[in-house]
Amino acid sequence: MSEIAVDILNMTxxxxxxxxxxxxxxxxxxxxxxxxxxxxxxxxxTLLRTIAGFEAISEGAIKLYxxxxxxxxxxxxxxxxxxxxxxxxxxxNVRANVIFGLQRLGQDETTARARVDEVLxxxxxxxxxDRLPAQLSGGQxxxxxxxxxxxxxxxxxxxxxxxxxxxxxxxxxxxQELQQIQQTTGITFVFVTHDQEEALTMSDxxxxxxxxxVQQVGSARDIYEAPQNRFVADFIGETNLIDVAVSSVSxxxxxxxxxxxxxxxxxxxxxxAVVGHGHLSVRPERVSLVKPQDxxxxxxxxxxxxxxxxxxxxxxxxxxxxxxxxxxxxxxxxIPEIGDPVGLNFETGTARLLED
Amino acid sequence: MARKLDIRxxxxxxxITYLCLFLLYAPLIIVxxxxxxxxxxxTIWGGASLRWYGEVFWGVESAKFKAAALNSITIAVMAxxxxxxxxxxxxxxxxxxxxxxxxxxxxxxxxxPLMVPEIVTAVATxxxxxxxxxxxxxxxxxxxxxxxxxxxxxxxxxxxxxGIEDVYEQVALDLYATRFQAFRLILLPLMAPGIISGFLLxxxxxxxxxxxxxxxxxxxxxxxxTAIFGAVKQGIKPNIMAISTLLLLVSVVFVTLSYLVGRMxxxxx
Numbered sequence: 161m162s163e164i165a166v167d168i169l170n171m172t173x174x175x176x177x178x179x180x181x182x183x184x185x186x187x188x189x190x191x192x193x194x195x196x197x198x199x200x201x202x203x204x205x206t207l208l209r210t211i212a213g214f215e216a217i218s219e220g221a222i223k224l225y226x227x228x229x230x231x232x233x234x235x236x237x238x239x240x241x242x243x244x245x246x247x248x249x250x251x252x253n254v255r256a257n258v259i260f261g262l263q264r265l266g267q268d269e270t271t272a273r274a275r276v277d278e279v280l281x282x283x284x285x286x287x288x289x290d291r292l293p294a295q296l297s298g299g300q301x302x303x304x305x306x307x308x309x310x311x312x313x314x315x316x317x318x319x320x321x322x323x324x325x326x327x328x329x330x331x332x333x334x335x336q337e338l339q340q341i342q343q344t345t346g347i348t349f350v351f352v353t354h355d356q357e358e359a360l361t362m363s364d365x366x367x368x369x370x371x372x373x374v375q376q377v378g379s380a381r382d383i384y385e386a387p388q389n390r391f392v393a394d395f396i397g398e399t400n401l402i403d404v405a406v407s408s409v410s411x412x413x414x415x416x417x418x419x420x421x422x423x424x425x426x427x428x429x430x431x432x433a434v435v436g437h438g439h440l441s442v443r444p445e446r447v448s449l450v451k452p453q454d455x456x457x458x459x460x461x462x463x464x465x466x467x468x469x470x471x472x473x474x475x476x477x478x479x480x481x482x483x484x485x486x487x488x489x490x491x492x493x494x495i496p497e498i499g500d501p502v503g504l505n506f507e508t509g510t511a512r513l514l515e516d
Numbered sequence: 517m518a519r520k521l522d523i524r525x526x527x528x529x530x531x532i533t534y535l536c537l538f539l540l541y542a543p544l545i546i547v548x549x550x551x552x553x554x555x556x557x558x559t560i561w562g563g564a565s566l567r568w569y570g571e572v573f574w575g576v577e578s579a580k581f582k583a584a585a586l587n588s589i590t591i592a593v594m595a596x597x598x599x600x601x602x603x604x605x606x607x608x609x610x611x612x613x614x615x616x617x618x619x620x621x622x623x624x625x626x627x628x629p630l631m632v633p634e635i636v637t638a639v640a641t642x643x644x645x646x647x648x649x650x651x652x653x654x655x656x657x658x659x660x661x662x663x664x665x666x667x668x669x670x671x672x673x674x675x676x677x678x679g680i681e682d683v684y685e686q687v688a689l690d691l692y693a694t695r696f697q698a699f700r701l702i703l704l705p706l707m708a709p710g711i712i713s714g715f716l717l718x719x720x721x722x723x724x725x726x727x728x729x730x731x732x733x734x735x736x737x738x739x740x741x742t743a744i745f746g747a748v749k750q751g752i753k754p755n756i757m758a759i760s761t762l763l764l765l766v767s768v769v770f771v772t773l774s775y776l777v778g779r780m781x782x783x784x785x
Contacts, residue, residue: 214686234689241690247683251705260701261691312692 163190163225165316165348166211171220173206173372180206181372184220188316188350189365193342195351197359198369199395204352207369208318211350213237225315235264240309241318244325246301248293254280254304255289261312279307282341299330306341316348323358335362356396360384368392388430390514393441400447400483402440402457406513409433414513416440420478423456427508432515439514444472446510447485449496455503459483461496471495475502544764551757558752568758577747581759584743588723591658591739596718599665600673603718604711606666607674608699612682630667637664638731645732652734660732661722668721669714672778676710677703709777716774720767 166188173181181203188194196204209215211222213234222230229237240261248257255276262272280286283303293301302322309317319338323331339362342349353359359366360380368375368383368391376388387393390401404416407424414429416438427440452458462482463474471487473496483504487493496502523529551569555562572578606626610619629637641660642652650656680703688698704711726741733742740763747756 212690214689234686235692235694239690241687243683243687245681245683247681247687249684249687249702249706260688260693264692264697308687308691 165190167223169221172218174218179372184374190348191346193349193364195359195363195366196369197366200354202369203372204369205320208320208352212241212318238314239316240314242305242309242322244321246305248301248304250293253290253292258308258311265312275311279311283307299326319351321352390439398444399441404438404440406435406438409435418456427511427513429513433513440511441514442506442511444484444486446506448505450503450505452501452503455505457504461498461500461502547757548761551761553754558754568754571755572758581743584738584740588740591661592719592722595661595665595722596715598662599718600669600715603666603669603673603714607677611677626670627667629664634727638728642731652732653737656732657729660728665718665722669718672713673710676707680706713774713778716770720770
């Protein structure tokens with residue numbers, strides 16, 4: 161059982177009558193790369209700022225390695241932040257930026273200088289140590305911001321969408337670098353992003369946040385393959401949500417009737433699914449094409465989109481519902497023409513019944 | 517199309533421009549040129565010389581002007597320093613303290629002196645000083661100057677500060693700085709160009725002031741502008757032109773510096 165780094169207990173944050181975060185409970189483990197993922201305005205940055213100490217919480221508690229830090233000002237919390245805009249001090253060179261926190265902690269000059277060299281080396285910016293921020297590229301500035309926040313060896317490093325200002329290519333390489341730095345330093349990272357790909361590729365665990373509430377916490381695989389509600393299923397990747405009548409729910413499985421027929425289908429069910437009405441979530445890449453008479457569902461091809469490695473195909477069911485599927489773009493794959501009647505199939509384990 | 521709408525193509529653009537420039541600068545240029553006149557007359561050209569500049573520094577009236585200049589400069593330095601300090605604190609409170617009650621009123625109060633007619637301020641200040649039984653003299657000039665210099669120092673400082681995002685202070689706090697350290701180590705250096713610019717502007721405003729100074733100065737003390745006015749009342753002599761030219765030069769240098777320092781900071785960002 162690993163230690164809990166950040167423990168957020170029933171925390172609520174209000175601005176006047178507006179509730180930014182509602183009854184949030186999160187346990188972030190020691191030495192974990194933990195991501196807060198959600199659309200803009202969902203409260204993920206506010207949550208990060210409550211951990212940093214820039215926002216006072218209205219209710220609940222925040223514990224850092226067991227110690228309640230909710231009432232400590234930011235400069236008394238052993239956590240550091242990499243801000244979205246980097247916010248390097250423009251009048252100080254790279255070295256002065258990085259040593260700033262160490263000097264405030266009262267470290268002696270020799271120790272502090274050695275530590276600065278160490279972190280600059282880690283982010284490969286040794287040769288730029290004497291430059292001013294304005295003389296650095298966006299990617300370099302981002303790494304200085306990272307080095308500056310890492311230098312004081314925070315117990316938890318908070319990162320507020322640090323990659324959003326970088327271009328695509330650079331973002332991908334920085335992802336790997338960040339992950340590597342997290343692993344070598346062993347510092348707990350709390351990473352905020354709205355980019356699901358970023359979240360899926362980097363994180364040990366992800367908390368999906370919407371409307372100021374935690375929707376689901378789990379590994380990338382958990383939240384992609386076993387989403388707990390419609391929001392998570394829809395927000396992470398693409399999915400088809402099919403309205404179904406649920407005839408029974410038991411032991412984490414549900415039996416439902418697929419539209420346009422009498423086919424009984426049993427699949428895993430999310431907590432909260434009940435007999436009556438539900439939504440079946442099926443990922444486009446899990447749907448396969450079969451002859452019309454062999455399919456769980458039947459329909460007519462209405463659209464095909466070329467995506468390079470994949471083809472996206474839309475099929476309209478008899479009731480009018482559109483199902484999207486993704487086929488690998490290879491010689492062997494048979495891509496139906498528009499207007500072709502087709503059957504759709506998916507494995508029991510790949511579909512998931514979600515609450516209404 | 518765009519060319520046609522360009523203001524340079526409006527009828528009468530050039531003549532109006534030249535007329536404005538002429539009215540603004542011809543008197544100054546004439547004073548500057550005639551300050552190098554060798555003649556005793558202020559209107560008849562008698563050849564170029566530095567005679568009247570010599571007169572300013574070593575002539576019969578030089579002692580009077582030197583004393584006045586010394587008063588002007590010491591008052592300007594002290595008034596500008598004090599006003600800049602107050603303006604910096606005011607700008608910090610106005611722009612970095614978030615929303616507070618009376619913020620717009622404070623803003624108006626800081627900037628109002630720019631709009632009050634100077635003669636009104638002058639009369640009011642004089643009445644105020646006599647009402648509280650303050651003997652007019654060097655000190656009253658200084659106090660009055662500090663007061664009217666504040667808005668001039670405030671403007672460039674506030675303009676500069678508006679461009680500094682709050683996130684810098686947050687970073688400083690995040691990196692274990694106290695609030696005061698965040699102010700001293702981060703905010704103050706970033707504001708420095710605005711502060712210097714504000715100081716130079718306040719300095720020159722104080723140095724040039726006549727109306728308020730003339731009302732509150734009391735007998736027996738002169739600043740350069742009041743000394744010049746006093747001398748002119750007894751008839752304009754060419755040495756006045758020399759002094760005016762020197763004062764103009766100082767003004768131009770300071771205002772240019774103020775502008776350049778303010779701009780330099782902007783570019784660096």
